[in-house]
Amino acid sequence: MRLGLDIGGTKTAAVILHDDGSMAALRTAPSGYGGDQVVGVAAALAGDAMAEAGLGRLDSIGACMPGLVDPSTGVVRHAVNLGVETLNLAGELEELLGSPVAVENDVKAAALGALGALTARTARTARTAHRPATGGSGRNETLAYLNLGTGLAAGVVRNGRVLRGPDGMLGEIGHLPVGGDVPCVCGQVGCLETLASGSALARMWTPPPGGGRDPFAAALAGDEQARSAAAVLCRGVALAIQVLVLSTGADRIIIGGGLAALGPSLLNGIRSELKHRAEKSQFLESLGLPGRFELLPSDIPLAALGAAALSRQIKTPHEALTGTSWLSECQAVPHITTGYPTFPMEEF
Amino acid sequence: MRLGLDIGGTKTAAVILHDDGSMAALRTAPSGYGGDQVVGVAAALAGDAMAEAGLGRLDSIGACMPGLVDPSTGVVRHAVNLGVETLNLAGELEELLGSPVAVENDVKAAALGALGALTARTARTARTAHRPATGGSGRNETLAYLNLGTGLAAGVVRNGRVLRGPDGMLGEIGHLPVGGDVPCVCGQVGCLETLASGSALARMWTPPPGGGRDPFAAALAGDEQARSAAAVLCRGVALAIQVLVLSTGADRIIIGGGLAALGPSLLNGIRSELKHRAEKSQFLESLGLPGRFELLPSDIPLAALGAAALSRQIKTPHEALTGTSWLSECQAVPHITTGYPTFPMEEF
DSSP: OEEEEEEOSSEEEEEEEOTTSOEEEEEEEEOOSSHHHHHHHHHHHHHHHHHHHOSOOOOEEEEEESSEEETTTTEEEEEGGGTEEEEEHHHHHHHHHSSOEEEEEHHHHHHHHHHHHHHHHHHHHHHHTTSOOOSSSOTTOEEEEEEESSSEEEEEEETTEEOOOGGGOTTOGGGOBOSOOOBOTTSOBSBGGGTSSHHHHHHHOOOOTTSOSOHHHHHHTTOHHHHHHHHHHHHHHHHHHHHIIIIIOOSEEEEESGGGGGTHHHHHHHHHHHHHHHHTOHHHHHHTGGGTEEEOOTTSOHHHHHHHTHHHHHSSTTSOOOTTTHHHHHTTGGGGGTTOTTSOTTTO | OEEEEEEOSSEEEEEEEOTTSOEEEEEEEEOOSSHHHHHHHHHHHHHHHHHHHOSOOOOEEEEEESSEEETTTTEEEEEGGGTEEEEEHHHHHHHHHSSOEEEEEHHHHHHHHHHHHHHHHHHHHHHHTTSOOOSSSOTTOEEEEEEESSSEEEEEEETTEEOOOGGGOTTOGGGOBOSOOOBOTTSOBSBGGGTSSHHHHHHHOOOOTTSOSOHHHHHHTTOHHHHHHHHHHHHHHHHHHHHIIIIIOOSEEEEESGGGGGTHHHHHHHHHHHHHHHHTOHHHHHHTGGGTEEEOOTTSOHHHHHHHTHHHHHSSTTSOOOTTTHHHHHTTGGGGGTTOTTSOTTTO
16 A cells, blocks of 8 residues: 655645555545744645555655655745745654655655546546547656646656656746746746735636636636636646746646636636637647646646656656556556545546 | 758758768858759759768758748748748658658757767867767757847757757747837747847848948947947847747857858857846846857858758657767767868867
8 A cells, every 4th residue: 555645835635546546545644834843744644545545554654745856855845834944854754753754845756646637537438439648748748837826837647757957846837937027926927826826816806705616707707807817827837837838838728726716717717728829820820729728627626636646757767667666566556536526536 | 871951941951960070071052942953953962962972871851941840741841932832841852862851940940959069079179188978968968059130040059959849849949029110020029039130130230331240340440330239139138048048948149151151250249238237236246158159160050960960850859869969979079170161060
């Protein structure tokens, strides 16, 4: 069995996967604040999840959280929302759990989780159609996961491995200045994150008291501020998709994070924006961007699932993952739905 | 021996490398226009270069040119400046030269050439210092080559291999709309290429009749239009460097192409811009961008050198290049200077 811990800005999740990739347990709780509490909550949840899963040997533990995470040292820096400036996450968790722990940045872990979810879907579709599982998340495909949470960041997976770049900076495209005059938390002005993120939406549109939090629905009901905010949001996401295809060479982009809960209206808004742009540019038209992205339901615990796959990813950096390890385990992920009706894996 | 052909918008170059990577011959001529002439000039130059190099078995032939190049079919599309809409470059060259030909886009080939030049320099420095060649272009390093020619495009090399992305689009960052209202040739508005490229500079600044073509020198002499153009150019290049680090995870960026001839004043202008930006953003400061890039002399035939390395790159897409093949051959590239004093490899 494998344990995956996702320490988020507000919520911590612990997931345990059976050897066949099916889910044995899932527990969530509000995250702690400050290094000691952050680690304490995660370790306690891990214990609860192991108790729920019953007896069984734990083969690996992976944990992810926001901030600058160094998998080689296990140290996390600048996880501001969790009150963490520097934390030896791997070391502290290892002390409490008594086993080695692999760590990664949460968006990068979620990218691995997204790869697993897609692979599972491909395998399920193939089983249903009684044909071999081909296509989908192939070994030479580059998958980009675009996280629309409070901020905007991406994780890129190639040949089953997360790409990191210097200091793990690969994917921090939210801090590319692409126009506009809105100051960004990073000190720059006009960053992509000031257009397309939860914080950007909150700045651009105030939901009416007692009303829904969907700017697309509000726009349809005549809310002009909501319409404008939704348009900027879609333009920003469209640009992020273009950045990912032209600079990381992503074949497919999976959008997740809190804003993915906006569902089909966000999906259609982004697609319309991409089609609109392509009408004016043969170059853009040739990229086929509207067909390259999709939204995953925001309640699939992508980061925790990815964290559960971490140890083989991180501890053996030069070992290319083969179809017989994590990827094949993920082909069992559809079983994740058993007893967990809140993950609509069958629908997406 | 290996033959590399670089079919540029104005000039075609043929280079022949000995088995140890040293240069046996180099010939250049104005490029042809239209498919037949383009191929004819390249094949004739190849013959001249082989005659110059003397007897010797040719182990491989690689060719590169602008446009959408598909290495798997050998076909080139949209090489507008060469009057080529569709051309079976590999097939036509193979017919004339009687040997298999591997093809690639010119900027991607130049990225391979830049990797070879850096590896050669590292090896030379190590030899001079009587120590093993470590660091430099290591196997796990990502190198981005940023070409500032008529347009702007990048080539990215990881573990000694060129990354391509869907339809070879990886690296076409010149067509990211990043602000401004200048229409781009691609149909979009405000693309990075409209800020930082030869065509952008020509649009922003008209050199005085009989004067030099260096906007930095003209700015120093009081030309206000030149000062403004140089500032926009440096801002655009700085942004391109930021895009490459944050989205491709490039550890190092090598700038080449026609504008690289501007030399130290361009280098210093870009560096100043990057430092200026970092003063306002801890995030940018942490990326250390001013130390991540350098200019290569514009007269090193990077694309032709990269083309000479192509066949092992392209024809065996799943074979990771080892230190015993192309990389180790490139360690001999310093010998390139023998008899070719116009390549200041010893100085850069």
